[in-house]
Amino acid sequence: MIPWLEGKSPFPPLDRALHEPNGLLCAGGDLTPQRLLNAYQHGIFPWYSPGEPILWWSPDPRTVLFPKEFHISRSLRRVLRAQRYQVRLDSDFAAVIHACATTPRAGQHGTWLSQEMQHAYWRLFELGMAHSVETWVSGRLVGGLYGVAIGRMFYGESMFTRLTDASKIATAHLARYLDEEGFGMIDCQMKTPHLASLGAREISRAVFIDHLRGLITLGRQHGRWPVDAACSAWN
Numbered sequence: 001m002i003p004w005l006e007g008k009s010p011f012p013p014l015d016r017a018l019h020e021p022n023g024l025l026c027a028g029g030d031l032t033p034q035r036l037l038n039a040y041q042h043g044i045f046p047w048y049s050p051g052e053p054i055l056w057w058s059p060d061p062r063t064v065l066f067p068k069e070f071h072i073s074r075s076l077r078r079v080l081r082a083q084r085y086q087v088r089l090d091s092d093f094a095a096v097i098h099a100c101a102t103t104p105r106a107g108q109h110g111t112w113l114s115q116e117m118q119h120a121y122w123r124l125f126e127l128g129m130a131h132s133v134e135t136w137v138s139g140r141l142v143g144g145l146y147g148v149a150i151g152r153m154f155y156g157e158s159m160f161t162r163l164t165d166a167s168k169i170a171t172a173h174l175a176r177y178l179d180e181e182g183f184g185m186i187d188c189q190m191k192t193p194h195l196a197s198l199g200a201r202e203i204s205r206a207v208f209i210d211h212l213r214g215l216i217t218l219g220r221q222h223g224r225w226p227v228d229a230a231c232s233a234w235n
Helices: 033-041 074-082 093-102 115-126 166-180 193-197 205-216
Strands: 024-028 055-057 062-065 086-089 130-137 140-150 153-161 185-189 201-203
Touching (some): 074 166, 086 166, 093 130, 093 140, 115 130, 115 140, 140 166, 153 205, 166 185, 201 205
Antiparallel strands (some): 062 185, 062 201, 086 130, 130 140
């Protein structure tokens, strides 16, 4: 059995998380900005399917991407240099999270991004805590991602692509922007071949929490990111 959160009850210690399924910590609670931000600051995130209670996770090991370690393949570098696209930050957060929820994915049916979840992250966006990175081609949104920023820590939540390499383009620009802004780590949550190809790797939960605690205390003003801050050319 896992603990059930009632009202404002705190999260249980991370060592209470299950090994199978990896990282399941507790259930219940709510998706208020206060609860979500508290969760992220403790290395916890929500992930559940429609019809389930809110489930909270803290897997061990944890998949992360250090901005300086982002891997650019030769083919992706050619795409970046060609610049047949435009990357914008925070220009259409609602469209990005909706696309993450509705774009078909190989091997998956339906979505875990319920209307409740979309609304919760929209509220964080309004508070200047959630952000989107968007790939546009000829005025059409073709890929992107969104996540949460606290201090100098970025928590990646979901991405989508409607055109080859569109989400990789967004991730490349995100990694460079975060590196330039002094961010130290991107939380990728769970390992996937796609993330591994971009340089993401697993670290223990203890090491993850140690990094996280240092990064979230580094002050940074909340608010929307400059729309064109990721538009500089690639060498």
